[in-house]
Amino acid sequence: MKRVINYYNTLAREYDRIYRNMEYMRAVEYKVVKNEIKKDYLILDVGCGTGEHLVYLRDFNTVGLDISIEMARRARDKSGKFVVVGDGQHLPFKSRSFHCVISFFGALNHGDIERVFKEIRRVLVKGGIFIFTVANLYDLKWIVKSLLRRGWRDTLKAMKRRRGDIRKVIDGRRIKVNTRFYSLGEVENLLRKHNFHIKYTFATSITNSPLDNLLYKTFLKYLGGYIGAVAVKK
Numbered sequence: 001m002k003r004v005i006n007y008y009n010t011l012a013r014e015y016d017r018i019y020r021n022m023e024y025m026r027a028v029e030y031k032v033v034k035n036e037i038k039k040d041y042l043i044l045d046v047g048c049g050t051g052e053h054l055v056y057l058r059d060f061n062t063v064g065l066d067i068s069i070e071m072a073r074r075a076r077d078k079s080g081k082f083v084v085v086g087d088g089q090h091l092p093f094k095s096r097s098f099h100c101v102i103s104f105f106g107a108l109n110h111g112d113i114e115r116v117f118k119e120i121r122r123v124l125v126k127g128g129i130f131i132f133t134v135a136n137l138y139d140l141k142w143i144v145k146s147l148l149r150r151g152w153r154d155t156l157k158a159m160k161r162r163r164g165d166i167r168k169v170i171d172g173r174r175i176k177v178n179t180r181f182y183s184l185g186e187v188e189n190l191l192r193k194h195n196f197h198i199k200y201t202f203a204t205s206i207t208n209s210p211l212d213n214l215l216y217k218t219f220l221k222y223l224g225g226y227i228g229a230v231a232v233k234k
Contacts, residue, residue: 047107
């Protein structure tokens with residue numbers, strides 16, 4: 001995970017600028033969270049980044065966690081919330097500590113997702129809610145761009161690998177991190193395997209427009225940039 005840490009430590013200084021135009025994706029995330037949480041919940045944000053969701057949930061009892069110390073510092077300063085530097089594969093919390101765990105925008109795409117699911121299940125109370133998104137293998141926008149740029153053979157090869165790189169240039173320095181992609185079927189199977197009840201699945205960044213607020217639970221979710229679920233610990 002050292003490469004992941006180094007990548008996000010470097011990215012942290014430009015993260016908010018690079019991802020400033022994500023309002024439609026955030027709108028769906030916020031809508032789902034608002035519909036599912038209650039005022040008395042203790043909420044953990046795994047992979048909190050610079051703290052966008054901690055700010056949104058400022059009136060709730062929330063704790064942030066990020067593997068990057070630079071991301072964690074910015075999240076703390078921006079939100080005023082308690083933020084821990086840690087790895088989702090080894091959560092530094094007692095079992096049955098949280099009523100809800102959230103994780104958005106592909107924070108779960110870098111590590112052993114099965115280990116993360118086990119840990120999230122462990123720290124949730126019985127009946128606790130897990131809300132998350134991961135990068136979608138069948139992201140229609142990416143597929144179209146890849147077909148135009150690479151052709152169908154290389155696009156199919158990339159999809160078969162289910163892995164890729166995220167690349168950025170920060171202060172003239174090229175940085176990259178490996179990432180893993182999932183289908184909605186895989187997400188559902190992982191949740192069932194780890195004894196979660198799936199309340200519903202959804203997607204963000206389907207059209208990258210206000211329409212996503214209407215489409216996020218329709219059949220078009222299979223083609224969204226990020227796919228996820230609202231799941232309940234049995």
